Amino acid sequence: MSALRSVLAEARVGGTAENIAARLGLARDLVDSMIDQGERLGLLGSAAAACGSCIGAVATRVVRPGCTGCPFARAL
Amino acid sequence: MTDCHGGGSGGLPLDARDPGVARSDRGPSRAGTVEITRRVLLLGNPNVGKSTLFNAVTGSHQRVVNAPGTTVELEVGLWATIEGTPEVVDLPGTYSLLARSPDEQVAADAVTGEGGAVEGAADLVVVVVDATSVSRSLYLLAQVAHAGRPSVAALTMVDRAAEHGVVVEPAALEAAIGVPVVAIDPRTGAGVTALGRAVARSLDEPRYPRGIGVRQPAGGAQDLTTELEQAEQLFRWVENATAHLTVPTAMRRTRSDRIDRVLLNPWVGIPVFLAVMWALFELVTRVAAPLMTFVSGLVSGPASHGVRTALSGVGLGGGWIESLAVDGLLAGVGTVLAFVPLMAVMFVAIGVLESSGYLARAAFVADKAMRAIGLDGRAVLPLIVGFGCNVPALAATRTLPNARQRLLTGLLVPYTSCTARLTVYLLMASIFFPHDAGTVVFAMYLLSVLFVVGGGLLLRRTAFRDLRDEPLALVLPSYQRPRLRPLVRSAWVRVGGFVTKAGRLIVIALLVIWVLMAVPVRGGHEVAQVPVADSLYGATATAVAPVLAPAGLGDWHVASALMAGFVAKEVVVGSFAQSYAVTAASDPGAGAGASAGASASAGASLSVELQGTLDRTSGGKSGAAALALMVFVLAYTPCLATAAEQRRIFGRRWATGSMGAQLVIAWIAAVLVFQIGRLW
Numbered sequence: 001m002s003a004l005r006s007v008l009a010e011a012r013v014g015g016t017a018e019n020i021a022a023r024l025g026l027a028r029d030l031v032d033s034m035i036d037q038g039e040r041l042g043l044l045g046s047a048a049a050a051c052g053s054c055i056g057a058v059a060t061r062v063v064r065p066g067c068t069g070c071p072f073a074r075a076l
Numbered sequence: 077m078t079d080c081h082g083g084g085s086g087g088l089p090l091d092a093r094d095p096g097v098a099r100s101d102r103g104p105s106r107a108g109t110v111e112i113t114r115r116v117l118l119l120g121n122p123n124v125g126k127s128t129l130f131n132a133v134t135g136s137h138q139r140v141v142n143a144p145g146t147t148v149e150l151e152v153g154l155w156a157t158i159e160g161t162p163e164v165v166d167l168p169g170t171y172s173l174l175a176r177s178p179d180e181q182v183a184a185d186a187v188t189g190e191g192g193a194v195e196g197a198a199d200l201v202v203v204v205v206d207a208t209s210v211s212r213s214l215y216l217l218a219q220v221a222h223a224g225r226p227s228v229a230a231l232t233m234v235d236r237a238a239e240h241g242v243v244v245e246p247a248a249l250e251a252a253i254g255v256p257v258v259a260i261d262p263r264t265g266a267g268v269t270a271l272g273r274a275v276a277r278s279l280d281e282p283r284y285p286r287g288i289g290v291r292q293p294a295g296g297a298q299d300l301t302t303e304l305e306q307a308e309q310l311f312r313w314v315e316n317a318t319a320h321l322t323v324p325t326a327m328r329r330t331r332s333d334r335i336d337r338v339l340l341n342p343w344v345g346i347p348v349f350l351a352v353m354w355a356l357f358e359l360v361t362r363v364a365a366p367l368m369t370f371v372s373g374l375v376s377g378p379a380s381h382g383v384r385t386a387l388s389g390v391g392l393g394g395g396w397i398e399s400l401a402v403d404g405l406l407a408g409v410g411t412v413l414a415f416v417p418l419m420a421v422m423f424v425a426i427g428v429l430e431s432s433g434y435l436a437r438a439a440f441v442a443d444k445a446m447r448a449i450g451l452d453g454r455a456v457l458p459l460i461v462g463f464g465c466n467v468p469a470l471a472a473t474r475t476l477p478n479a480r481q482r483l484l485t486g487l488l489v490p491y492t493s494c495t496a497r498l499t500v501y502l503l504m505a506s507i508f509f510p511h512d513a514g515t516v517v518f519a520m521y522l523l524s525v526l527f528v529v530g531g532g533l534l535l536r537r538t539a540f541r542d543l544r545d546e547p548l549a550l551v552l553p554s555y556q557r558p559r560l561r562p563l564v565r566s567a568w569v570r571v572g573g574f575v576t577k578a579g580r581l582i583v584i585a586l587l588v589i590w591v592l593m594a595v596p597v598r599g600g601h602e603v604a605q606v607p608v609a610d611s612l613y614g615a616t617a618t619a620v621a622p623v624l625a626p627a628g629l630g631d632w633h634v635a636s637a638l639m640a641g642f643v644a645k646e647v648v649v650g651s652f653a654q655s656y657a658v659t660a661a662s663d664p665g666a667g668a669g670a671s672a673g674a675s676a677s678a679g680a681s682l683s684v685e686l687q688g689t690l691d692r693t694s695g696g697k698s699g700a701a702a703l704a705l706m707v708f709v710l711a712y713t714p715c716l717a718t719a720a721e722q723r724r725i726f727g728r729r730w731a732t733g734s735m736g737a738q739l740v741i742a743w744i745a746a747v748l749v750f751q752i753g754r755l756w
Contacts, residue, residue: 002308003315027321030211030314033171037215037307041172041300 007034011044114162114279116155117186119220120204121213122477123436123553129204129261130166131562133157133272138569148182148479149725151569157225157272162199162279162692169477171212173219174303178479185700188223200278201227202271205257207237207244208554211314212323214253218310224290226282228274229257230267239330244321252317274666275482275664287313306448332433332554349441352434353460357436359425364465367417375410377480399604404590405731408583411644412575415467415717419574422461422468423567426475429457431558435475449532452476453458455485459528463521466718470725471570483726484540487734488531490714490722496645498708503649505685508690508702520706527711527741578616578720589643592616608655609637627708627746628694628701628754633685638708646716656685704746711742723732 001009003026010020021031038044122124130138134153138383142218151166167178175181189197201220203435205213220227231246251258256274260267290477339345346666380402387393429435435457443453454476462469468490473482501520505513536543592613594603599610608614617636624630626636633655640651687698694701713735723731 002305004308004311004313026315027211027318029209029316030215030311032209033212033215033314034311036171037174037311040172040176040302041307043300043304 003030004034004037008038008043011035013036014046085110106631112179113160115197116162116164116198116275116279117185117198117201118164118166118204118651119187119201119216120169120495121171121206121209121216122657124204124213125262126204127166127566128152128431128559129202129230129232129260129268130164131263131270131565132265132268134164135565148179149474150182154485155272155275157269157723158276158279160279162275165198171686172216173223173339179477183329187220187225198225200282201535202275203227203229204557205229205231205249205722206747207231207234208240208242210237210244211243211250211318214314214317216275217253217255218288218313221285221288222291222306222310223613226278226284227255227279227325228271228283229255230271231257231259232262233554234259236330242321247319248320251321255283258444263556263562266591270415271486285313287316287318292427307437316384317359330554335555336437339434340439340440345437345441349438352429352438353456356425356429356457356461356464359421364418364421365526367421368414369656372414375406375413379410380406396604399594400587400590403604405583405588407590408586409579411586411717412579412582416571416575418465419468419471419571420567422471423570424563425489426457426472427563427748428558428564430475431556431563433555434555436553448527450540451481451485451532456486459492461492462489463524464495466490466492466494466714470718470721471574473537473725478543480540480543484532484535484543487535487730488528490718490734490738491524491527491531491711493521496715497709499646500641501706502649503652504686504706507686508699514702516706520710523707524710574724577724578717581720581723582716585720587644590743613639614655623743624746625740626750627704627743628690628697628750629705629708630693631689634693634705638712641709642713642716642719645709648709653682653684656682692756694750697750697754700750700756703753704750707749708742708746711745712738 001056003024006024007020010023015023017028017031017035020026020035021028024031035044087639094193118126118130126234130151130153133155135156138153140150148168150168153164153166154161163169165186167183170180170183172180175184175186187201198520203213203220204318205217217227217229223488229249231244231249234244237244245443246257246259256278258267258271260271260275262268288310310471339348384393384398384400385404387398390399408513427434429438435454438456439453441453442456446453451733455473457475458469458472461472466489469492470486474488476485491670498517501517502513505516592607592612594602594606597615599606600682601607601610612735614632614636617639619634620639621630621635624635629635633652636655637648637651641648690698690701692706719731719735721733728732
């Protein structure tokens with residue numbers, strides 16, 4: 001499994017960036033970057049964002065790849 | 077993915093690889109008087125010193141433009157030390173080319189050459205690499221290579237990284253990634269000349285990072301699996317490129333960390349934050365105010381006298397031409413120039429807060445309060461500055477990272493009660509509520525806060541539903557000593573933008589008002605020698621007055637003063653005094669108004685006149701009408717300069733909409749206050 005997939009898997013089960021970096025032996029900023037990219041792809045969502053970040057709930061021109069195909073998503 | 081860089085071939089179209097061909101396709105553009113043949117983009121994560129680098133390489137050869145079709149500001153300049161003076165574009169900071177805000181989209185579009193953010197393709201991208209966060213910066217560089225753009229890495233914060241025990245050798249990094257890496261300190265200028273040489277070489281012989289294939293044009297959005305695979309490959313490249321770096325397992329505690337332990341503690345951080353904001357407010361209201369008065373005095377005194385003398389010398393004195401030149405044109409230019417010291421002070425102050433690293437901490441401390449109205453902590457700065465003056469407050473919205481947040485904050489700023497409005501509150505409160513004047517004025521400030529909070533909540537649920545409620549994710553930059561030269565240079569460019577763009581609108585609007593006041597509609601007066609009541613302006617005020625009747629304000633004096641208030645709230649009181657003095661002069665039997673000529677009793681006569689007017693228009697409920705007037709003054713367009721600045725920053729559509737909404741809200745609020753108030 002690639003480092004990115006490992007980081008995303010750890011993040012999905014609640015790992016913090018600091019813990020993930022220590023567990024996988026990766027640089028902290030690399031883990032931050034991977035988590036950020038995972039959020040941008042729509043593979044991760046922050047707890048604070050919740051439903052407010054759903055593309056179906058808001059009008060935004062930035063459509064995340066992870067939302068493609070979701071019935072709630074609508075490309076504007 | 078197609079083949080890797082280095083071989084000079086691949087899937088990328090020729091025009092993006094060959095600067096000469098690329099430029100001949102789109103033709104040369106112009107910046108100032110220099111013909112532009114090549115373009116360099118500055119790209120990097122937020123807070124890595126990108127803008128400081130931009131100032132260092134462009135000097136005074138720079139201007140601020142809006143990315144086409146957006147309210148995202150880009151700074152464009154010329155790299156003066158490189159032969160052919162290529163154009164340099166300072167892009168908004170971003171962590172990725174997969175955008176999640178309009179600002180990031182502009183940066184991504186500029187790199188990929190899509191979306192029309194920047195006309196045509198770039199010849200080179202200078203990626204600013206933060207040595208304290210190399211992996212994160214290199215991922216962005218990898219995305220640039222993936223988009224088919226050649227690059228040069230400008231390595232910053234090397235000293236800060238060393239404090240953390242991370243040693244980044246430019247030569248070793250260059251060997252690992254395959255593009256030139258130059259260590260720089262944009263604040264001192266160290267390494268900037270070497271960077272210029274590397275950029276010049278790369279413009280002639282573009283270089284691409286080793287081992288990164290060019291993304292094939294997909295003809296639309298790529299699916300998630302492809303995106304994920306590409307991200308995996310780029311991260312793998314980053315891991316390999318940084319494998320030689322020694323990163324300590326435990327980060328050392330730096331000076332910035334020690335300061336943050338104090339300043340980010342709520343018990344200390346919030347008082348310090350309030351003290352800093354108070355100092356900023358004082359700077360706007362007390363330090364800049366005398367400078368504004370000085371400039372205004374210079375224009376209305378020696379400059380006006382000079383123009384009058386010059387016109388008299390050529391036989392044009394005393395008539396409408398002199399009035400147009402002095403009361404129209406010069407007054408307009410004077411209004412613009414009076415704002416220059418205020419804007420300059422504000423831009424330098426914001427620059428100090430930003431470059432010192434404190435602004436990020438202020439945003440962190442204020443985040444919780446701002447989140448209540450759906451904004452992040454950085455919105456606190458413009459909203460607080462707005463209580464001093466709305467014009468620099470709008471300029472301060474540039475510290476917000478997202479164009480939509482800037483717009484939302486910019487729409488709320490006019491509801492912060494600036495000090496100019498205080499003159500109206502004090503006049504009305506002292507006349508109509510002499511025993512509770514302080515309480516009434518305080519209530520107006522409270523209402524101002526309610527307008528901001530209510531407006532924010534309403535806009536978030538309507539026109540700004542797309543603003544996602546994301547947590548404030550902010551990399552706190554190290555504390556640094558601000559450098560005077562880049563601060564002054566940046567303030568100079570921004571003040572220039574205000575004078576040329578917003579200033580033009582202010583002068584035109586004041587000329588229109590002069591025409592309205594100079595044209596007589598009755599009484600047989602000469603042009604520019606007409607009392608307000610007999611002018612086109614007075615006739616317009618008379619026509620507008622019935623609209624204000626439901627608020628208990630249906631009188632031409634009131635309408636005239638409120639119309640004058642569009643120019644600036646400072647002139648509302650003067651307008652009242654002027655219109656009543658005119659009435660008294662034309663009608664000697666008009667009671668107390670006849671004494672208006674005597675300065676000692678002018679204030680008393682104005683209060684009597686105002687009381688008489690509002691008693692008449694409100695059916696004896698002058699207190700309720702006075703409150704309605706104050707609420708109207710609080711809510712409608714603060715001044716012409718604010719409207720012009722909104723137009724400059726957010727465009728005509730939003731500025732016009734904002735002015736219209738302010739008028740409607742002001743009218744509704746005033747009517748409500750009067751209709752409820754008259755019940756008591």
